[in-house]
Amino acid sequence: MIFYMRLSRYFLPILKETPHDAQIASHRLMLRAGMIHQTTSGIYSWLPLGLKVLKNIENIIEDGQNSIGCNRITMPTIQPAHLWQESGRYDDYGKEMLRMKDRHDRDMLYGPTHEEVITDLARGCIKSYKHLPQILYQIHWKFRDEIRPRFGVMRAREFYMKDGYSFDIDAKSARETYKKIYENYLTIFKNMGLKAIPVKADTGAIGGDLSHEFQIVAPTGESTIYYDEAFDTISDANRNFDTLNNLYAAADEMHSEENCPTPKDKLKSARGIEIGHIFYFGKKYSQSMNFTVIGQDGKPIHPEMGSYGIGVSRLVGAIIEANHDDNGIIWPESVAPFHISLINAKPSDEATTKLSDDLYAKLTHSGIEVLYDDTASRAGAKFATADIIGSPYHIIVGRDATENGLYELKDRRTKDRTSLTFSQIMEKFTAKTVAK
Ligand code: P5A
Numbered sequence: 010m011i012f013y014m015r016l017s018r019y020f021l022p023i024l025k026e027t028p029h030d031a032q033i034a035s036h037r038l039m040l041r042a043g044m045i046h047q048t049t050s051g052i053y054s055w056l057p058l059g060l061k062v063l064k065n066i067e068n069i070i071e072d073g074q075n076s077i078g079c080n081r082i083t084m085p086t087i088q089p090a091h092l093w094q095e096s097g098r099y100d101d102y103g104k105e106m107l108r109m110k111d112r113h114d115r116d117m118l119y120g121p122t123h124e125e126v127i128t129d130l131a132r133g134c135i136k137s138y139k140h141l142p143q144i145l146y147q148i149h150w151k152f153r154d155e156i157r158p159r160f161g162v163m164r165a166r167e168f169y170m171k172d173g174y175s176f177d178i179d180a181k182s183a184r185e186t187y188k189k190i191y192e193n194y195l196t197i198f199k200n201m202g203l204k205a206i207p208v209k210a211d212t213g214a215i216g217g218d219l220s221h222e223f224q225i226v227a228p229t230g231e232s233t234i235y236y237d238e239a240f241d242t243i244s245d246a247n248r249n250f251d252t253l254n255n256l257y258a259a260a261d262e263m264h265s266e267e268n269c270p271t272p273k274d275k276l277k278s279a280r281g282i283e284i285g286h287i288f289y290f291g292k293k294y295s296q297s298m299n300f301t302v303i304g305q306d307g308k309p310i311h312p313e314m315g316s317y318g319i320g321v322s323r324l325v326g327a328i329i330e331a332n333h334d335d336n337g338i339i340w341p342e343s344v345a346p347f348h349i350s351l352i353n354a355k356p357s358d359e360a361t362t363k364l365s366d367d368l369y370a371k372l373t374h375s376g377i378e379v380l381y382d383d384t385a386s387r388a389g390a391k392f393a394t395a396d397i398i399g400s401p402y403h404i405i406v407g408r409d410a411t412e413n414g415l416y417e418l419k420d421r422r423t424k425d426r427t428s429l430t431f432s433q434i435m436e437k438f439t440a441k442t443v444a445k
Contacts (some may be wrong), residue, residue, distance in 0.1 A: 390416065
């Protein structure tokens with residue numbers, strides 16, 4: 010579905026002042042660009058511009074996961090405590106779990122993750138080895154009562170996650186599945202304009218013996234990572250499980266200087282933002298929650314499981330951290346809320362307005378997502394707004410259009426400006442749409 014909008018009708022509460030409590034660029038810019046609004050600590054409403062980006066990211070993830078045969082479902086956000094008592098995690102999870110009672114005094118909780126719910130679902134629906142392997146996923150809201158929510162959507166209490174769960178008949182098949190999802194993640198992140206580094210990670214509260222975090226390097230990242238400098242130069246074509254997993258890359262808690270096989274001068278240390286985390290934990294939940302399927306020999310067997318997360322709402326912030334300048338956001342095309350910001354630089358002039366309206370109609374009819382600044386604001390304010398919002402292209406309709414038939418096209422990333430005729434603009438943008 011393509012989406013276009015006149016700014017005069019859009020709900021875009023741009024902030025003129027820089028919010029002083031926001032410490033990192035993405036948090037500041039998301040507030041300034043009217044993408045989110047804080048309801049209370051670590052809990053946000055998503056406004057139209059933010060929601061559009063969130064959905065674009067969700068769509069890239071959904072397309073990626075579906076392309077390897079994963080099945081999307083939705084599970085409840087509110088879970089019964091008894092499933093967690095069965096797995097043995099109810100007491101361990103601690104204060105990060107938001108607990109509540111229903112009207113019958115039954116213990117409930119707001120799901121911080123869904124290993125228990127999916128294991129319960131699977132034991133009800135998957136009965137035979139013939140139905141394996143299977144990968145189920147959802148994209149949904151989670152709640153973790155983080156001790157220090159900060160950096161806006163980066164470490165929130167309520168956040169949007171893609172969580173997937175795999176079921177295999179044996180360890181060999183489970184490792185194949187893990188590998189397939191690892192590589193699928195590299196593609197998904199590439200499709201958002203990000204180069205993720207998979208680092209060996211601790212399995213923490215989820216449990217298990219094999220785990221990778223997907224990190225992007227950013228000075229404002231909360232994690233410290235160590236990795237072989239070869240990660241920076243390896244070509245996209247060679248970014249697969251076997252090659253990358255043979256290179257050293259570890260999260261802080263997994264790194265030890267003495268045991269690191271990469272020589273010091275080839276080892277890089279950097280701050281990273283964790284955008285995904287995958288786990289292979291074998292029979293941990295299938296055993297504790299007594300989930301069996303009938304194996305080929307007719308005997309019951311506990312399936313091998315893994316879980317696979319992507320921080321969908323965190324990615325909105327992470328992409329901004331990797332793509333901004335002093336003036337605002339610079340969206341990669343694949344996640345941009347609008348492809349073009351169209352600016353009527355002289356809204357009081359009838360001829361300029363007519364040309365702007367015409368171009369808006371033509372572009373949107375061709376399926377291009379345009380945010381049309383048709384408001385009465387002065388041109389300078391419009392340019393500043395367009396820069397903050399960060400559409401990849403800006404088209405300015407001013408005197409040069411009415412007098413010479415020329416429209417100014419600005420590339421938001423390079424800041425290059427060119428003057429194009431109406432048909433050159435249509436050619437440039439419609440050729441792109443067709444090529445998609
Ligand atoms: C994997 C899927 C899990 O929860 N269970 C289901 C496993 N993994 S995880 O690492 O704990 O979380 C997955 C990703 O979610 C993002 N994330 C967050 N985003 C915003 N605010 C938070 N407080 C938050 N906590 C986790 C991260 O991107 C993480 O990799």
